């Protein structure tokens with residue numbers, strides 16, 4: 676059994692973007708789906724499982740890649756997130772090869788063994804209760820020669836952004852927040868080496884640039900949308916004070932350097948099933 680650690684420097688630079696974005700949460704600089712495809716090579720007729728599919732951003736792309744003879748199953752905790760299923764249905768309307776399933780990846784999947792060619796999970800795997808259990812389920816569900824791709828934030832994701840927040844609030848990151856950031860490193864990678872036959876680890880750095888008044892507005896929206904802001908303080912006035920100070924610091928940095936940059940850092944894991952266990 677070969678278990679190689681592959682950290683591709685080219686992959687990092689290939690994905691560095693420098694585009695000004697005003698809607699960071701809606702549009703990433705890099706094309707995540709293209710990156711996934713370069714790792715797992717989804718083919719026509721394949722059967723795909725997307726764990727934590729959200730509104731179906733990846734499912735939609737995979738549906739086109741697998742074509743009429745293929746199938747994509749998008750799984751999410753739909754019944755626990757108001758409006759999510761409706762959003763996904765809207766986004767995936769007319770796609771006949773897509774099935775949406777209300778299921779928590781923390782529980783065993785109802786499907787039988789070895790039915791998926793590819794399993795993906797984008798920014799969702801760190802929510803599962805027991806990483807080992809869910810990874811074992813992925814292994815079970817994959818056909819022989821199947822591939823699993825998991826992407827999540829690296830421990831140092833947006834570090835500069837969080838450092839600034841720490842300076843302003845004089846508080847460490849909330850425990851559950853930093854625990855999520857470390858989960859890919861500390862839990863998913865070791866478990867993947869234990870369970871899968873081959874593992875490739877690829878870092879991914881994406882710089883997001885903000886410039887001008889629109890940029891300030893976008894960073895503020897981003898700050899307010901992060902769990903960081905929501906978890907930082909239960910007190911409304913205090914939170915507003917932090918947001919105000921945050922905006923001031925961003926403006927100062929823009930005056931000095933002409934722009935404010937968020938460094939989004941992710942880790943992609945490609946996991947291979949190469950033998951029947």
Ligand SMILES: C[S@@+](CC[C@H](N)C(=O)[O-])C[C@H]1O[C@@H](n2cnc3c(N)ncnc32)[C@H](O)[C@@H]1O
Nearest residue numbers: 727728729732751752779780781797798799802
């Ligand atoms: C950050 S979103 C990512 C959505 C999508 N993959 C994307 O990249 O746009 C994380 C998703 O994981 C889902 N999720 C959280 N816990 C889950 C669980 N136990 N089982 C399945 N999905 C879960 C959430 O409901 C949410 O839709």
